[in-house]
Each structure stands twice: as structure tokens, then as C-alpha cells.
Amino acid sequence: MKVSAVRQALLLIALALVPAIGEAIYFRDKVSWQSPDRSSEMVNLDQAKSWGTNAIWVDARPDNEFEQDHVPGAIPLNEDRWNELLPTLLAQWSLEKKIIVYCSSQSCNASREVARRLRDEAGLKDVFVLRGGWEEWLKNRR
């Protein structure tokens, strides 16, 4: 009886796996567990800090959050006021400087989007997204 139940359970699991595997292959680019981050575009806080004055910090959060607090010396650049804010960054940028973009946390998307636009639209190189965002900065500041 017990053996039969186990056998039935295994059979059901095996049957369920067939469409699951098919779906995972077919929708591999759309599966929610797959991170959209390209690891080469991400930077850890320790590494970002080690760049010192060779880096420009860009705050992609909304204006009110930037005004409350931000990484010292960070330049605000959010998509709400992209056209107004971008010139300030472009005036400070230089070829040898790396750009570190952050937003509120690991789950927010604003920093990735700002970083993408800096690469694609302004043609800037060495643009990175801070892993963990502002939350990570706060944790390490304490």
C-alpha cells in the first residue's frame, strides 16, 4: 500500500515535470527568477568605494528621496527630470571616470534604466549599477 502510494506520487511528479521543463525551455528569457542583471554591469559597494575620486555617483531615485539623503557628492539623475538633470552629469564626466548608479534597493529598476540610457543615449562607458542600492550604502554607513 505504502509502496504503491510512493510510486503514484513519483509518477505524478514525473508527469508534472514534463510540461514544466518544456515551459522552462520555451520561456527561458521570460522566467521571473532569471535576473535581468548582467553581472559585468553590477558593482559591489566595496569595489565602488575603492574607485574613490575616480568615480561619479549618480542617484537615480526620485527628487524627494535624494533631498532627504544621498551618497556624498552624488549627482541626481532620475527619469522624472531626465532632460533637465542629464547636462549636470555630462559636464562633470570625463573619460577616466567610472559612473556608479544607484536607486533605493536591490529590487528597484531605476538604476538599471538610468545606466542603460547613459550607455545607449549618451554613449558613456564604464557605467555600473550599485548592487543593493541605497539600502546597501546605509547598511555599511552604520
Added chain:
Amino acid sequence: MNTNFSRLIGVFALAALVQSAHAELKWEQTSVDLRPGFNDKQAVAHFKYENVGNTPVHFKSVHASCGCTTAQTQNEQVGPGQKGEITATFNIGGRTGTQVKTVTVQTDDPERSTIVLTLKAVITPLLEFQPALVYWQNGEEPKPKIITAKANKDAAIKKLDVASSTPDFTAKVDAGSAPNEFRISVQPRDTTKAVYATLTIKPDSPANTGNTFAVAARVMPPAPTSGTAITPSTKATVSTVRHDLATPAPTAGSPRQ
């Protein structure tokens, strides 16, 4: 046997009672596609619902996925047969391309307590520039560099007026290689001193309601000196670097042209 049968009947009766007294929000659509015009500041989606159950539904929370979107319910409580809508307002700001924003709605409907409403907006701006920055290395030959401006085809833009914030750069506009495309040729007067200018672009279009755009042009400051004393062994390296800066690669300074 009779007792068992009575119990079974009791269970069915209870289940039927529970089934009959239920709340159910029926949504007309949970996903809305929008194509805001190039002068629009906001994109607004209306998610309509109706309580097709026979008990009231209460909204516990309505939460947008980003600060750029706000969502509002008409009522906290939706009575049986009552209709209403949740309005999601997406502030476009400087965003372009396809934007997908979600609104998560929590209700006390035990069948479906969480509903995710999706607002998809395809934003085609009046003008798009590629690249948004042109620059010259210090000492580089002051040849013109091109910024391509792609105009929204619905805007019927006939010409662009470009003004530099400083007299250090000149800008000339020509028709591009494709319809609705312009070539902005930017040239520095001198590349021996570091300068920065904002080029303000005003499209001449009857549909434009006063929008202006900005791109940037820069002559970079001289490369930072390392502070290393020049010795016979390092001298050759330094002169090589100087030569490289004086004769940059053809594409240097104007990425993605």
C-alpha cells in the same frame, strides 16, 4: 449509515451556503496598453470592475510599483452589483520607450485577494538624439561631429533651431539620411581649452507646445598628469601617449554616431 448520510448532507449544505455567500470582483481588464502623445505629461489607465458576488468587497491596499505611478480607488468598499474603477496615473517625465508599470490591489476577497493590474505605455518622444553628447579630447583636431535627431513622424517637424550656451561651439542642421531625421553637425572653435556647452534644440512644428531639448558638447580637460618624474625610461611612454591624444582614432569622442 443514516448518521453518515446525514453528515454528508450537512457538509454539502454548509459548502453550498459558503459558496452562495461570496464576494467576487470581476475585472473588465487587468492590463491596459497606452500610446500617449508626445505632448502628454501623463498616461492614465482605467481598470473597471464589478462585484458579481453577493457580499461586499473591501480594498485593503492599492500599491503602485514605482513612485512615477499613482493609483486611486473610487470606493473603499464595493457592494454586491456595484461597479467602479481603479485609476492608475503614470507620470511620463523624461521616460521613453516601452514602460510597464504595475498596481497591486489587495482585497478581502478570499478567492482572489491579490490582483496585479498592468499599465503598458509606449512613449515615442518628439525628438530622440544619438548620441546626447559629443566630445573632443584636449588638443584633438576640431573636426565636426554629428548628432542624429530622429523626429516623431506625427509631429511634422520641418526644421530644428540649435543654440549653443557658449560661443565655443557652432552647430549646423541638415536633413538626415531618412525621413524625419536631422543631422546636427557640432564643431568646437578650439580644442586646447576645456569647454562645455549645452546645445538647446527647438523643433519647428505646429504640433509642438513649446518643448525644447538639450544635448551636450565638450572639449575635455587635458589628461591628468600622473606626477611621475620623467626619466629616460618613461620619456618614450609619455611621448607615445601624447601622440595618441593628438591623433585619435576616427571614432573616438563620438560614440554611436
